[in-house]
Amino acid sequence: MAALSFTLSAQDPNSKARAGEFVTDHGTVQTPIFMPVGTVGSVKAVSQQQLKEEVKAEIILGNTYHLYLRPGLEVLEAAGGLHKFNGWDGPILTDSGGYQVFSLAGNRKLTEDGALFQSHIDGSKHLFSPESVMDIQRIIGGDIIMAFDECPPYPSDYAYARKSLDLTHRWLDRCFKRLDETPDKYGYSQNLFPIVQGSTFGDLRKESCAYISSKNAVGNAIGGLSVGEPEEMMYELAGLCCENLPENKPRYLMGVGTPWNILENISLGVDMFDCVMPTRNGRNAMLFTSRGVINIDNKKWEKDFSPIDDGIDCTFSHYYSKAYLRHLVKAKEILGLTIASVHNLAFYLWLVKEARKHILAGDFNSWKNEMIPIIKTRL
Incomplete structure (x- = not known):
């Protein structure tokens, strides 16, 4: 059981694009990489065999919010985690569910403790906290697990973005603390990626990059982009984040995007991508x-x-x-x-x-x- 390791192989001489690979206990992933989104434990309309043989996927995603609600933690734990439940034996990344709570759940209430929300399935009320989200992701069993954060809407004013960022950083501390208190559940390493936030404000983005870099996590994510802002603004902020995140750690730009978005962001130094666009479109x-x-x-x-x-x-x-x-x-x-x-x-x-x-x-x-x-x- 070893923590995720990342090795850089090359960097393009005329851009910030780089090639590398990271190693998990479920396999090696070559970067740059696109990760198909399997929200409820399934990439829509695509079997695990097709993902391997036709798509040639190296890593897929699951989502904490959706898997927590259905099939539920009792089923996932009895199965031995998502790998054994859905039959995918390669690496899995689990999103924290934060974006879904803030965009899908409706009637949500944000407090220092966490986010109180209603299920989109039956209207039942639930609380996601940094601690509970770490516990849930332990049970789901992702190789890479994401910090619980708030993704501020676009546009946000500076005061809201400032308050949201401070909360995200406090929640991050609690995520790390909870993981330190609980062991990996299924005998393989589960690796936490913090998430840079800060809306569209460059100074907040730099501050978030500095705070997250200080945690010395095995990888880092850039969140809160591709939420409605113009493409050029996305590129500017993604590039700013890449310049202020460690070179020796993989950089994951969440929820992006079109094929040309991906190529432009690779040129800025991003290593990992996911998006529902290929299947939804x-x-x-x-x-x-x-x-x-x-x-x-x-x-x-x-x-x-x-x-x-x-x-x-x-x-x-x-x-x-x-x-x-x-x-x-x-x-x-x-x-x-x-x-x-x-x-x-x-x-x-x-x-x-x-x-x-x-x-x-x-x-x-x-x-x-x-x-x-x-x-x-x-x-």
């Missing part, structure tokens, strides 16, 4: 491909029997045609949701693996500048 007929963006619902694809995307390494993307996938989508056939979701996830994983190759080759920045206009093209 896939279920709504939007495909990301190596040649551009496709709305597969459009009639123009009705007789296009070419592969969905023969430019990436995914059997689904080569085997099924655009015309067939359009037919499935129009017929509301469940298989269409799976094909679109698998393809989009495979594209995201292909993209970050290509980025890694170009970082190692030393030409990432020029490749990125050529690639972004292509993948943004509306076909």
